[in-house]
Amino acid sequence: MTGREAADAGMGKAAMPDIEIRDCFFSFNGVPVLRDVNLRIFHGDFVAVIGPNGGGKTTLLKLMLGLLKPDKGVVKLLGDDPCRTRQRVGYMPQYSTGEKGFPITVEDVVLLGRLGITGLGCRFSKEDRKAAISSLEMVGMKAHMHKRIGDLSGGQIQRTLLARALVSGPEVLFLDEPMASIDIDGQSLLFDLLGQINRDMTILFVTHDVGLLSRYVKSIICVNERVFVHDEPRMTPEMISNLTGTAETCPVEMVAHGMPHRVLERHRKD
Amino acid sequence: MEIFSLPFIQHAILAGLLASIACGIIGSLVVVNRTVFLAGGIAHAAYGGVGLAFFFALPALPCIMGFSLFTALIMAFITMRRRERMDTFIGVVWAVGMALGIILIDLSPGYNVDLMSFLFGSILTVPGSDIGIMVAVDIVTVAAVCFFYKELLAMSYDMEFSRVRGVPVNMLHFLFLALVALGVVMTIRVVGLILVMALFTIAPYLTERFSRSLAGMMAASCMANIFFVFTGLWLSYRYNLTSGATIILVAAVFLMIFILLERFVPKHS
Numbered sequence: 309m310t311g312r313e314a315a316d317a318g319m320g321k322a323a324m325p326d327i328e329i330r331d332c333f334f335s336f337n338g339v340p341v342l343r344d345v346n347l348r349i350f351h352g353d354f355v356a357v358i359g360p361n362g363g364g365k366t367t368l369l370k371l372m373l374g375l376l377k378p379d380k381g382v383v384k385l386l387g388d389d390p391c392r393t394r395q396r397v398g399y400m401p402q403y404s405t406g407e408k409g410f411p412i413t414v415e416d417v418v419l420l421g422r423l424g425i426t427g428l429g430c431r432f433s434k435e436d437r438k439a440a441i442s443s444l445e446m447v448g449m450k451a452h453m454h455k456r457i458g459d460l461s462g463g464q465i466q467r468t469l470l471a472r473a474l475v476s477g478p479e480v481l482f483l484d485e486p487m488a489s490i491d492i493d494g495q496s497l498l499f500d501l502l503g504q505i506n507r508d509m510t511i512l513f514v515t516h517d518v519g520l521l522s523r524y525v526k527s528i529i530c531v532n533e534r535v536f537v538h539d540e541p542r543m544t545p546e547m548i549s550n551l552t553g554t555a556e557t558c559p560v561e562m563v564a565h566g567m568p569h570r571v572l573e574r575h576r577k578d
Numbered sequence: 579m580e581i582f583s584l585p586f587i588q589h590a591i592l593a594g595l596l597a598s599i600a601c602g603i604i605g606s607l608v609v610v611n612r613t614v615f616l617a618g619g620i621a622h623a624a625y626g627g628v629g630l631a632f633f634f635a636l637p638a639l640p641c642i643m644g645f646s647l648f649t650a651l652i653m654a655f656i657t658m659r660r661r662e663r664m665d666t667f668i669g670v671v672w673a674v675g676m677a678l679g680i681i682l683i684d685l686s687p688g689y690n691v692d693l694m695s696f697l698f699g700s701i702l703t704v705p706g707s708d709i710g711i712m713v714a715v716d717i718v719t720v721a722a723v724c725f726f727y728k729e730l731l732a733m734s735y736d737m738e739f740s741r742v743r744g745v746p747v748n749m750l751h752f753l754f755l756a757l758v759a760l761g762v763v764m765t766i767r768v769v770g771l772i773l774v775m776a777l778f779t780i781a782p783y784l785t786e787r788f789s790r791s792l793a794g795m796m797a798a799s800c801m802a803n804i805f806f807v808f809t810g811l812w813l814s815y816r817y818n819l820t821s822g823a824t825i826i827l828v829a830a831v832f833l834m835i836f837i838l839l840e841r842f843v844p845k846h847s
Contacts, residue, residue: 370738373742375738375741375742394742394744395742395743395744397742399738399739399742401736401738401739409786409787410610410734410735411610411786411787411789411790411791411792411794411795412731412735412790412791412792413790413791416731416791417735419728420728420731420732420735420736420739420740420743421743423728423729423732423740423743423744423745424743424744424745426728428725428726428729428746429725429726431728432728456790458787472739476743
């Protein structure tokens with residue numbers, strides 16, 4: 309059952325989508341990045357946003373969070389302007405190596421996810437600290453909570469950032485390239501964790517690696533200036549050519565297949 | 579030890595202490611935000627305020643303060659809007675502010691100010707009234723950083739995440755640059771705007787990698803600054819050297835030693 313079907317079955321056809329984009333256009337310095345985007349994502353979905361580098365995946369995610377404003381069109385998050393509702397979501401931005409030198413501990417990074425719950429001028433409360441610890445426990449990072457962020461491996465930093473995204477108890481979880489700098493075993497563990505989290509919240513993640521589609525994924529959104537939504541997690545030749553324009557420019561050499569749960573069709577060579 | 583009874587030495591010590599504290603705190607923010615160039619732009623553009631003060635015969639410090647806050651506002655606006663080109667615009671504001679200051683001083687009748695004294699300051703001639711302003715700036719800085727600590731930390735660590743969490747990032751960015759401007763102004767007559775940059779950058783760079791928190795880094799930077807300033811002051815008194823420049827060279831020597839140690843002593847972890 310796909311996310312949309314689940315939503316329809318659970319809440320009826322009138323259910324409000326968690327994320328809705330209508331007739332959206334976005335350009336950067338006059339260069340169109342996204343054209344004519346229409347999509348609806350319902351509660352409980354597990355969405356993979358895929359596409360080539362520079363195709364507009366991160367832009368799409370930032371539009372959903374209200375970090376970027378569309379030139380034209382409507383973006384709604386949890387039924388309202390994302391700037392008003394985004395405190396109710398969890399966000400794990402793309403990992404950058406720039407944070408390695410920052411003087412901050414793992415625990416303090418996760419606590420930053422409680423901002424907005426504990427307001428201006430207040431110290432973080434006992435409750436905040438408890439939430440941070442249980443969030444770290446969930447991602448298996450509690451043992452490292454007093455370490456400096458720079459002393460962690462790339463994968464451990466990713467898990468810390470996931471804990472930070474989860475610590476506010478979000479309704480939707482946005483992840484930008486969550487699997488970057490994590491090895492294959494770590495990736496499958498992380499997907500197991502996300503699959504478990506998905507029982508409580510909608511998940512949307514961006515990846516440039518089409519081989520990274522796990523059996524937990526319920527829908528796929530292909531982004532390459534245009535956006536195509538697929539309610540079933542199956543890669544088809546059309547999807548791949550939508551992604552790439554022409555087969556010749558396809559950056560995806562091989563599409564992995566997650567047997568027995570996923571059959572990804574072979575990329576057709578002309 | 580009779581030198582401590584001299585009022586100008588007492589003023590110098592107080593001024594050095596107060597400048598070290600403000601610069602240790604603001605400098606830590608400057609360094610973790612990687613905005614040293616931006617802070618340099620605000621510091622140098624402050625020279626335009628000096629020119630304005632002389633040309634219109636206005637009281638110096640309030641005039642420089644107003645001008646610097648104005649440049650900080652412009653810088654904040656530019657760096658929020660066009661991040662990808664911000665270094666170019668900073669360079670422009672930096673140069674235009676200084677040029678404006680020099681032209682205005684050229685045009686001011688009968689008064690010839692020494693540019694060097696504003697670049698390197700003269701910590702040994704600090705008037706008592708400046709000490710009052712420095713105390714006020716220190717209090718404002720400490721209070722603002724304490725009140726907005728976790729938001730400033732969040733903004734410095736991850737601006738977009740902070741925005742999603744509802745942190746008023748634009749307001750904090752301006753607050754941060756306004757603090758830089760205040761730090762520059764309070765020290766411009768005392769230690770000069772070159773020394774401000776040294777106090778902003780060298781100590782925070784040294785303490786960044788040992789610190790487990792931004793607050794710890796700020797405290798350690800204040801300590802390091804105090805050490806540099808007093809060692810430099812003593813050396814400049816002892817060997818009759820320009821105090822601001824001596825302080826910078828003391829800091830630079832420690833930076834050099836630190837970099838060499840880091841390179842040649844194997845890391846244990």
